[in-house]
Amino acid sequence: xxxxxxxxxxxxxxxxxxxxxxxxxxxxxxxxxxxxxxxxxxxxxxxxxxxxxxxxxxxxxxxxxxxxxxxxxxxxxxxxxxxxxxxxxxxxxxxxxxxxxxxxxxxxxxxxxxxxxxxxxxxxxxxxxxxxxxxxxxxxxxxxxxxxxxxxxxxxxxxxxxxxxxxxxxxxxxxxxxxxxxxxxxxxxxxxxxxxxxxxxxxxxxxxxxxxxxxxxxxxxxxxxxxxxxxxxxxxxxxxxxxxxxxxxxxxxxxxxxxxxxxxxxxxxxxxxxxxxxxxxxxxxxxxxxxxxxxxxxxxxxxxxxxxxxxxxxxxxxxxxxxxxxxxxxxxxxxxxxxxxxxxxxxxxxxxxxxxxxxxxxxxxxxxxxxxxxxxxxxxxxxxxxxxxxxxxxxxxxxxxxxxxxxxxxxxxxxxxxxxxxxxxxxxxxxxxxxxxxxxxxxxxxxxxxxxxxxxxxxxxxxxxxxxxxxxxxxxxxxxxxxxxxxxxxxxxxxxxxxxxxxxxxxxxxxxxxxxxxxxxxxxxxxxxxxxxxxxxxxxxxxxxxxxxxxxxxxxxxxxxxxxxxxxxxxxxxxxxxxxxxxxxxxxxxxxxxxxxxxxxxxxxxxxxxxxxxxxxxxxxxxxx
Numbered sequence: 001x002x003x004x005x006x007x008x009x010x011x012x013x014x015x016x017x018x019x020x021x022x023x024x025x026x027x028x029x030x031x032x033x034x035x036x037x038x039x040x041x042x043x044x045x046x047x048x049x050x051x052x053x054x055x056x057x058x059x060x061x062x063x064x065x066x067x068x069x070x071x072x073x074x075x076x077x078x079x080x081x082x083x084x085x086x087x088x089x090x091x092x093x094x095x096x097x098x099x100x101x102x103x104x105x106x107x108x109x110x111x112x113x114x115x116x117x118x119x120x121x122x123x124x125x126x127x128x129x130x131x132x133x134x135x136x137x138x139x140x141x142x143x144x145x146x147x148x149x150x151x152x153x154x155x156x157x158x159x160x161x162x163x164x165x166x167x168x169x170x171x172x173x174x175x176x177x178x179x180x181x182x183x184x185x186x187x188x189x190x191x192x193x194x195x196x197x198x199x200x201x202x203x204x205x206x207x208x209x210x211x212x213x214x215x216x217x218x219x220x221x222x223x224x225x226x227x228x229x230x231x232x233x234x235x236x237x238x239x240x241x242x243x244x245x246x247x248x249x250x251x252x253x254x255x256x257x258x259x260x261x262x263x264x265x266x267x268x269x270x271x272x273x274x275x276x277x278x279x280x281x282x283x284x285x286x287x288x289x290x291x292x293x294x295x296x297x298x299x300x301x302x303x304x305x306x307x308x309x310x311x312x313x314x315x316x317x318x319x320x321x322x323x324x325x326x327x328x329x330x331x332x333x334x335x336x337x338x339x340x341x342x343x344x345x346x347x348x349x350x351x352x353x354x355x356x357x358x359x360x361x362x363x364x365x366x367x368x369x370x371x372x373x374x375x376x377x378x379x380x381x382x383x384x385x386x387x388x389x390x391x392x393x394x395x396x397x398x399x400x401x402x403x404x405x406x407x408x409x410x411x412x413x414x415x416x417x418x419x420x421x422x423x424x425x426x427x428x429x430x431x432x433x434x435x436x437x438x439x440x441x442x443x444x445x446x447x448x449x450x451x452x453x454x455x456x457x458x459x460x461x462x463x464x465x466x467x468x469x470x471x472x473x474x475x476x477x478x479x480x481x482x483x484x485x486x487x488x489x490x491x492x493x494x495x496x497x498x499x500x501x502x503x504x505x506x507x508x509x510x511x512x513x514x515x516x517x518x519x520x521x522x523x524x525x526x527x528x529x530x531x532x533x534x535x536x537x538x539x540x541x542x543x544x545x546x547x548x549x550x551x552x553x554x555x556x557x558x559x560x561x562x563x564x565x566x567x568x569x570x571x572x573x574x575x576x577x578x579x580x581x582x583x584x585x586x587x588x589x590x591x592x593x594x595x596x597x598x599x600x601x602x603x604x605x606x607x608x609x610x611x612x613x614x615x616x617x618x619x620x621x622x623x624x625x
Contacts, residue, residue: 144180536563
């Protein structure tokens with residue numbers, strides 16, 4: 001070792017860690033039990049990593065202790081120790097793993113945690129469980145020896161601005177032959193965690209299905225195992241209760257909610273594998289991380305391999321659980337995983353089974369299906385865009401807010417089609433309130449036609465594909481021509497329209513086109529409008545208005561010119577026709593048609609100052625007249 005290696009060195013915490021620790025040290029979270037679950041989970045991960053690395057390097061375990069976890073309460077010293085004989089950490093790993101959080105979205109997570117009344121669920125979901133120990137400890141010492149290494153290091157912190165790393169003493173080094181020992185110096189109000197019954201209660205509730213023995217080493221009596229340490233997914237469904245599944249879900253997924261769906265089966269045949277999957281009932285924090293990685297763990301003959309094998313498509317990344325193969329080689333590498341035909345077959349079969357299970361849940365248990373849909377609709381709908389093979393099933397599975405109601409299926413929509421209606425109509429926008437007041441709905445409302453109101457950003461993408469359901473194509477109300485002529489309006493609407501004067505089509509369109517010039521692609525008479533003066537639509541070819549808006553925001557590029565549709569029975573349009581001889585007045589009113597349509601779409605007029613001046617002129621003319 002160099003002089004630097006043997007000296008105690010102080011290190012600052014990453015800024016986000018300091019803020020996180022402040023929240024932990026001064027936390028008012030009601031559920032402090034989480035700290036033990038999180039430390040046990042980390043210890044289990046360390047044991048998993050050792051067992052995996054030992055496949056290629058058996059000497060890492062050698063004649064030593066097999067991977068296990070020990071919990072040691074010491075009432076005299078007021079310390080609680082959680083030790084594992086897993087992979088361990090060297091000096092740099094202690095600094096990296098316990099001083100920084102190398103994850104995207106950390107700042108957003110810390111902010112969300114600070115705003116939460118009880119952030120225990122967030123702590124587990126984000127994977128910063130080690131720091132939760134500062135809720136119960138005013139000082140923490142971590143002693144670790146990397147498997148196969150000779151050096152032992154200590155990491156110490158009081159949860160302040162930083163931590164110290166130093167070589168371990170001889171006595172500490174003798175205790176840690178391999179793995180990591182975490183010593184918590186408990187706060188006065190956390191002494192209950194020294195009681196064996198408290199420790200057993202938490203382990204039973206949260207960590208019973210950890211795959212390694214959890215040994216309770218109390219002052220009285222011999223060390224004893226306090227968890228079942230069984231691969232629950234390998235057991236028969238008939239042996240298990242709903243409570244067993246809930247406990248397994250919370251342990252496997254680091255969750256606090258109850259699962260809305262549980263899928264447990266064994267596949268036999270060409271390939272043999274066990275599946276235990278859960279759909280959460282609440283949205284995890286990292287659902288929209290750019291990597292869109294899944295959280296299903298791959299085991300081979302009960303040995304953990306990875307949680308990064310993409311065992312389900314990205315649009316099912318909210319699913320949590322385990323797939324345990326009997327046939328894959330234990331020493332399979334990450335590169336082999338990406339191109340393994342057997343894994344591809346498992347992925348395909350399990351994906352089909354998950355969607356089938358969701359279909360059955362929608363039919364038999366609408367309450368739990370609604371929980372899944374409410375939390376994960378925006379993710380599942382990514383599959384409508386990406387998974388051509390299963391698009392029809394996902395479309396049937398989807399639920400929509402419409403002008404008729406909430407959580408409406410397309411099957412329900414088709415059952416309510418109006419006379420002569422051959423298309424399924426939708427409108428995409430950024431908020432439900434704005435869509436409900438959108439002028440493009442007017443003609444559909446007048447005929448009692450149901451319209452899907454789509455507000456998730458992904459809706460603008462999947463609707464760009466040419467889709468149909470039950471032989472009925474999906475049609476946007478903001479794109480291309482809409483023909484409602486064959487669908488009758490109500491008698492009341494007929495009478496109302498008959499009373500309104502109508503501008504001459506050819507002359508009025510020509511006047512407005514001359515005023516607006518190249519501000520629009522075209523000016524057309526609308527079949528969408530009944531009460532509003534105008535609206536903007538996209539052409540039949542190219543992107544829908546909402547998709548174009550999203551793409552232009554991301555690329556900061558120019559948008560194509562829209563088509564302006566006008567309502568010939570609206571007083572403003574009639575006034576334009578009557579003022580044909582006054583070019584300035586026609587220009588002002590024509591631009592007003594365009595700009596109010598932009599505002600109704602949630603956009604600003606191209607020149608707000610000119611819009612204000614124009615509006616003032618027209619108002620003053622009305623007042624003066």
